[in-house]
Amino acid sequence: MLVRVWGGRVKDLRNCKLCAWECGVDRLEGERGVCRVTEPVIAAKQLHPAPPASYTVFMAGCNYRCLNCQNWDIAHYPDNPEGRALGYQDPKELAVEAVNMIETNQGRMIGADRIFFSGGEPTIHLPYIEQVVEHYRDTTDLWKVNFDTNGFATRKSMRRIVKLADSITFDFKAYSDPLHRAITGARVEPVLRNLEFLIPKYLDKIWEVRILLIPKAHDTEEIRAMCEFLADLDESVPVCFLAFRPNFVLERHPGAPKxxxxxxxxxxxxxxxxxxxxxxxxxxxxxxxxxxxxxxKLLKHYDGRKGAALMGGYARVTGCRNHPRDCLACDDMARCPIKRYVAIRRT
Ligand code: SF4
Ligand code: SF4
Structure with missing residues (x-):
């Protein structure tokens, strides 16, 4: 048994369908799905001044295999040779620690007012996070909870995320399916469905939708499609574009120009x-x-879209043979060369 007992929620790992891959593996018995993670593991934690200032807990592992990952040593735990993690922590202990850290002089100085679950992708550890939040709410009614997500959750998990979070930061990678697959290895439909669920009903919980722009991948047509999709849901949704920095498999790609x-x-x-x-x-x-x-050569696999095919090209030269990328259906899922990639350049 790999997982310590932390409430009845542990059964969610028995036939894991926490995210939209719905792998159905028994993580309690050490079976691994696309995220490759069994028990909930913390990669790092620290007071973090980026808005919303917080005590940020980086959970190890991710359900995506993004080519541009900035936190690849965290997200590609446990497969990546440089993967790092602190290990499992008792949920109550983490909840109390978060409150104590927020209330330190340093926490007050940066204006920290919440625990912030990031990763990797925290959805893959949702039952554990719920347990932490339950203890956190028992400890304090002053401080809030943020959930940082790529949006690739099942409908049920997204409802659970809304319930536990005061604020959500949402990383929207692409609107078009070929580009989303090429960058992340996953289809876009669950992400769009979750934005359609969240924005009209829970706009007050959305801290911001973050869109990382990769030059030569996100062209003006793609950016417009993303913006039109969001504006159709609600024009007042906060949007922040982030400038791509060369990292991970895209370590040699140019950064986003001003x-x-x-x-x-x-x-x-x-x-x-x-x-x-x-x-x-x-x-x-x-x-x-x-x-x-x-x-x-990959253009035909990505509906003739040059930006998506370029991202596919990066994946292909790194050893990913399955195009369009689809990590659940891939024969190499357990020995994925993207997950094992070690970048030399960090920016
Ligand atoms: S990828 Fe998603 S569904 Fe699959 S095992 Fe991980 S959390 Fe569960
Ligand atoms: S090799 Fe397979 S599992 Fe790895 S990124 Fe490519 S499609 Fe996904």
């Missing part, structure tokens, strides 16, 4: 949204010739 970030804000405004952008634009890089050649 003009792309400014153009994205203009497009958002044309669609009626109030958007901002942040990050460090203009980091140097170039598309390796072998990636460009591969992308040409």
């Amino acid at each position: 003009r792309l970030m400014e153009r994205a804000v203009e497009i958002a405004r044309e669609c009626g949204l109030h958007a901002t952008w942040s990050g460090m634009p203009g980091i140097n890089g170039s598309v390796p010739p072998e990636v460009g050649e591969c992308a040409d």
